[in-house]
Amino acid sequence: MKSHGITAYCFALVALVGCASTEVTGRQTYQQDRLARPDRILVYDFAATSADLPPWSAPARRHAATTTTPSDELEKGRELGTKIANKLVEEIRA
Numbered sequence: 001m002k003s004h005g006i007t008a009y010c011f012a013l014v015a016l017v018g019c020a021s022t023e024v025t026g027r028q029t030y031q032q033d034r035l036a037r038p039d040r041i042l043v044y045d046f047a048a049t050s051a052d053l054p055p056w057s058a059p060a061r062r063h064a065a066t067t068t069t070p071s072d073e074l075e076k077g078r079e080l081g082t083k084i085a086n087k088l089v090e091e092i093r094a
Contacts, residue, residue, distance in 0.1 A: 006073045007080065014046065014084070043089050046081030048074050 047053045049069060053060035069077075 006076045009073075009077065041092055043085050043092070045078070045085050048077030048081055052078070 047059075050060060050063040053063075
């Protein structure tokens with residue numbers, strides 16, 4: 001049952017971060033040759049808790065650690081984040 005809880009927590013975290021609101025203020029169509037693929041794309045592991053965020057990041061300042069999570073759930077959350085990051089890298093490389 002705990003694994004379902006951590007999975008739901010990680011999914012909710014990814015959905016929350018991925019569904020942040022945006023506003024488009026202007027749009028121009030690119031009319032030149034296709035852009036070259038970048039030489040390097042950085043993909044970082046997902047954070048399981050606010051303590052895993054870099055201290056300089058805005059989310060770390062907004063989401064101070066206020067609750068504690070059992071260590072087994074944290075480990076599962078970090079493993080899930082690593083798997084998601086690895087899958088993202090595979091898709092970028094394809």
